Amino acid sequence: MIKVFRVTCLILMCSYSHAQDKDLAELLMGIGDSVKQLTLTPIEKYNRFKPSERSYLSYSHPIYLSSNQPKSSGRISLFHKFGFYSNLPYKTNRELEANMTFEEISSAENTAILQGQSFPRSELQDSAIKTSSIDYGFIFAPFLKDRLAKNLFFSIGVTSTRILDYSTYSNNSLVHTTGDLIVYEKSRVEHHAELGLSYVLPYFQLGFGYKFGGFNEGLYTSAGVNLPIGIILKSRNKKNGQKNKLQQLQKDAENFKRTTPF
Numbered sequence: 467m468i469k470v471f472r473v474t475c476l477i478l479m480c481s482y483s484h485a486q487d488k489d490l491a492e493l494l495m496g497i498g499d500s501v502k503q504l505t506l507t508p509i510e511k512y513n514r515f516k517p518s519e520r521s522y523l524s525y526s527h528p529i530y531l532s533s534n535q536p537k538s539s540g541r542i543s544l545f546h547k548f549g550f551y552s553n554l555p556y557k558t559n560r561e562l563e564a565n566m567t568f569e570e571i572s573s574a575e576n577t578a579i580l581q582g583q584s585f586p587r588s589e590l591q592d593s594a595i596k597t598s599s600i601d602y603g604f605i606f607a608p609f610l611k612d613r614l615a616k617n618l619f620f621s622i623g624v625t626s627t628r629i630l631d632y633s634t635y636s637n638n639s640l641v642h643t644t645g646d647l648i649v650y651e652k653s654r655v656e657h658h659a660e661l662g663l664s665y666v667l668p669y670f671q672l673g674f675g676y677k678f679g680g681f682n683e684g685l686y687t688s689a690g691v692n693l694p695i696g697i698i699l700k701s702r703n704k705k706n707g708q709k710n711k712l713q714q715l716q717k718d719a720e721n722f723k724r725t726t727p728f
Contacts, residue, residue, distance in 0.1 A: 521544070521545065521546045521549075521694070521695040522543075522544070522545040522546075522666060522668070522671075522692035522693060522694055522695060523542075523543075523544055523692070523693045523695055524541075524542070524543040524544070524545055524666070524671060524690050524691065524692040524693070525540055525541070525542060525543075525690050525691055526540065526541050526543065526664075526671060526673070526688045526689060526690025526691075527539075527540045527541070527688060527689065527690065528541070528675075528682075528686045528687070528688045529686060529687045529688060529689065530682060530684070530686045538553065538556050538599070538682055539553050539554035539555070539556040540553065540554055540690075541553040541554075541601065541688070541690075542554070543605060543690075544605070545605055545607075545619050545664070545666050545671075545692070546605070546607070547606065547607050547610065548604070548605070548606050549604070549605035549606070549619075550602070550603065550604055550605060551601070551602065551603055551604075551605055551621060551623065552600065552601065552602040553600060553601040553602075555598060555599070555600045556598075556599055556600075557596070557597060557598045557599075558595075558596065558597045558681070559594060559595065559596040559597070560596075562594055562596045562630075562632055562648070563648065564632060564648050564649055564650035565643055565647065565648050566635075566641060566643055566647040566648065566649055567649060567650070568649050568651075570641060571588050571635060571638065571641065571647060571649070574638065574640035574641050575587060575588070575638060575640060577640075578640055585638050585639055585640055586636070586638055586639065587638060588635040588636050588637070588638040588647060589635060589636045590633060590634070590635055591634045591635060591636055591646060592633070592634040593631065593632065593633050593634065593651075594632050594634070595629055595630065595631055595632070596629075596630040596632065597627055597628065597629050597630070597681060598627070598628045599625060599626065599627040599628070599680065599681070599682075600625075600626055601623060601624070601625050601626075601660060602623055602624060602626070603621055603622055603623015603624060603660060604621065604622060604623065605619050605620070605621045605664075606619070606620055606621075607619050607620075608620065617665050617666055617667060618663065618664070618665060618666075619663070619664045619665075619666055620661075620662070620663055621660075621661070621662035621663070621664070621675070622659075622660070622661055622662075623659075623660045623662075624657050624658070624659060624660065625657070625658045625659075625660050625677055625679070625680045625682070626655065626656075626657050627655070627656050627657075627658075627680050627681065628653060628654075628655050629653060629654050629655070629656065630650065630652075630653045631650075631651040631652050631653070631654075632648055632649065632650055632651060633648075633649045633651050634646050634647070634648055634649075635647040635648075635649060656679065656680060658677060658678050658679030658680045658683070659677075659678045659679075660675060660676070660677045660678065661675060661676050661678075662674065662675030662676075662688075663675070664688070666692060667692070668692060668694045669691060669692055669693075669694070670689075670690070670691055670692060671688075671689070671690050671691075671692055672687075672688070672689055673687070673688045673689075673690075674686065674687045674688065675688065
């Protein structure tokens with residue numbers, strides 16, 4: 467009986483010692499993690515974020531490699547495991563407007579012919595186009611766990627361009643318009659594919675893409691700034707939590723002051 471008691475005591479002591487060692491080890495590991503967390507670089511901290519915390523609202527602007535390509539507007543993107551992008555609609559030749567129709571020119575000249583009136587016929591002088599374009603598509607991150615590749619985001623989308631054709635005719639002096647006669651001819655819509663790749667960090671990004679048609683066809687690079695949505699929301703929630711705790715402490719102190727006799 468005494469032997470059983472001794473063995474039981476020995477087992478309890480060993481278990482208690484083991485539990486203490488385990489608690490001590492966990493405490494030391496916690497202290498070590500806390501110290502390491504304080505000494506992490508911004509990139510190391512970023513690499514610890516979960517995929518849901520690596521969400522960015524971004525503004526970027528393309529930089530085309532050819533100097534004769536039309537200017538385009540910036541792009542708004544939501545980078546996430548699955549995101550999307552759309553640029554601000556941009557136009558070319560905004561000032562180009564029709565001041566006459568071909569039917570009006572033809573009617574005025576036919577009437578002058580019937581009346582025996584001499585006049586210089588309207589002749590085609592030039593042609594021009596006016597465009598309105600928008601880009602839109604999807605963004606996805608295929609590598610979520612790799613330390614470096616998780617910063618890569620691929621995009622696939624469409625460039626949609628509406629093209630309006632105008633023709634310029636010489637003035638036949640039969641219409642109530644001075645200067646050249648600008649006639650709207652027709653319009654059409656073109657759709658072209660676009661592929662892109664971006665390397666995204668919390669506050670900036672670099673990328674390049676390729677458009678398979680349209681007026682900005684070809685290779686381009688881009689640069690932009692990002693707002694890390696998840697990190698900002700997490701920081702705001704933390705500040706709100708600290709504010710709520712402070713308010714609760716102040717409330718508890720006031721209650722204690724009211725209920726404590728002096």
